[in-house]
Amino acid sequence: MNALRNKVQLIGHLGNEPEIKNFDGGKKLANFTLATNEIYKNDKGEKVEETQWHRLIAWGKTAEIIEKYVTKGREIAIEGKLTHRTYEDKNGEKRYVTEVVVSDLLLLGKP
Numbered sequence: 001m002n003a004l005r006n007k008v009q010l011i012g013h014l015g016n017e018p019e020i021k022n023f024d025g026g027k028k029l030a031n032f033t034l035a036t037n038e039i040y041k042n043d044k045g046e047k048v049e050e051t052q053w054h055r056l057i058a059w060g061k062t063a064e065i066i067e068k069y070v071t072k073g074r075e076i077a078i079e080g081k082l083t084h085r086t087y088e089d090k091n092g093e094k095r096y097v098t099e100v101v102v103s104d105l106l107l108l109g110k111p
Helices: 060-069
Strands: 008-014 019-022 028-041 047-059 075-088 094-107
Touching: 019 060, 028 060, 047 060, 047 075, 060 094
Parallel strands: 047 094
Antiparallel strands: 008 028, 008 075, 019 028, 028 047, 075 094
16 A cells, blocks of 8 residues: 555646756756646536646656657646645745656557
């Protein structure tokens, strides 16, 4: 059950082109957003569609695959873990970020 403690699985569409950063030693980082949609009927029987946006990052080989094959609008499935971090912006204000660190990626749909 340890593997289930912090596990995220999402299927959605990329909301933007992945941002790729290259570091010393050839290590890569991919930053991108993923939109997931949920469709349901409300109390009045009306169809409601909700979109949730998720911030994702990927390192190494996964980032290389994203750089090569994943573009805005592409449908993908990911698995990873949820992380939280803080930083100070240029005005000195504390900012909080929640991201999914992607460990596995599956390309779905058409490129």
